[in-house]
Amino acid sequence: MESVDSRDEEAPLVADSLQVLTPKNYTRDVHILSCAFLLIFLAYGAAQNLETTVNTEGNLGTISLGILYTSFTCFSLVASLVVRVLGSKNALILGTTGYWLFVAANLxxxxxxxxxxxxxxxFAASIIWVGEGTYLTAAALSHASNHKLHEGTVIGSFNGEFWGMFASHQFVGNLITLAVLKDDKGGSTSGTTLLFIVFLGVITLGTILMCFLRKEEDKGEKETADASVNFYSYLVSLSKSITTLLADVRMLLIIPLFAYSGLQQAFVWAEFTKEIVTPALGVSGVGGAMAVYGAFDAIFLVELLLRWLYFSGF
Structure with a gap:
């Protein structure tokens, strides 16, 4: 009888421990997503910095970047529809293929x-960024619900980790460029070929890592899976949303800031590397100069995030 009673007394302890483990912990997915984006964009960012320097014939590098961001702008209008149809995880994985193909084309x-x-x-960039925002927000809301936490606090924490890691991609990626091309002042074909092969391997690793994300099943994706998407209704809704935004004075006032940011990035990634860094330091110098740029960019971005979290009460 004593042994039976002792087993009965121990049973609730086992049940309690299992109950504690029941809620899903989505911090794992945030770690994976952050690491995957770091790998993909450290390779792409460093490759992008070299475009106008290594692909100079007929301004191929400059024109390619122009086509890329024009395409990005156009496809962003329908990116949310694509993500709803595919699901955020599938959109993330599909989005990585665009970066892989772009780097491969440089070979x-x-x-x-x-x-x-x-x-x-x-196209790939438009869906990967919408997918990232959708997935990260859904993971934060699920984590907050499972663990009885404040939603705003979890969203801020998850975004802080993601953007904190993402901020270092320029620094890390350009250090790889510097290391591979350090003895290649002229930017020979063999040196840049080896560099792009390394970048392909890094992006492939990031894509594989993305496959380990837990598939989100938020309400929006379930509704989309159950019902067919009416493209015409989506276009009507999209046009109304754009009209509403353009009628907002605050949005009109912030448009010049977006334009300035775009011009600044275009100058740094294209003209600065081609016309200033390369003549002075050679192709290998692009990696060193942009690594310094990436380091300071990361420092100030992390500081901005910390300030935002502090003043938001997170």
Whole structure:
């Protein structure tokens, strides 16, 4: 009888421990997502910095970047629809293929490889960023619900980790460029080929890592899976949303800031590397100069995030 009673007394302890483990912990997915984006964008960011320097014939590098971001702008209008149809995890994985193809096209740079790759990357970039925001927000809300935490606090914490890691991609990626091309002042084909092969391997690792994300099943995705998407209704809703935004004075006032940010990035990634860094330091110097740029960019971005979290009460 004493042994039976002792087993009965121990049973609730086992049940309690199992109950504690029941709620899903989504911090694992945030770690994976942050690391995957770091790997993908450290390779892409460093490759992008070299575009106008290594693909100079007919301004192929400059035109490719122009096509890329024009495509990105256009496809962003329908990116949310694509993400709702595919689901955020599938959209993230599909989005990585655009970055892989763009870097691969640099191994055989020509109008027949770079232009299609740039067009496709514009589409891939639009869905990967919408997918990232959707997935991260859904994971934060699920984590907050499972663990009885404040939603705003968890969203701020998850975004802080993601952007904190993402901020270092320029620094890390350009250090790789510097290391691979340090003895290649002229930017030989063999040196840049080896560099792009390394970047392909890094992006592949990031894509594989993305596959380990837990598939989100938020309400929006369930509704989309159950019902067919009415494209016409989506376009009507989209046009109304754009009209509403353009009628908002605050949005009109912030548009110049967006334009300035775009011009600043275009100057740094294209003209600064081509016309200032390369003549002075060579192609290998692009990696060193942009690594310094990336380090300070990361420092100030992290500081901005910390300030935002502090003043938001997170």
């Amino acid at each position: 055989f740079p020509s109008w027949y490889t770079m232009v299609p790759a740039s067009l496709y990357l514009g």
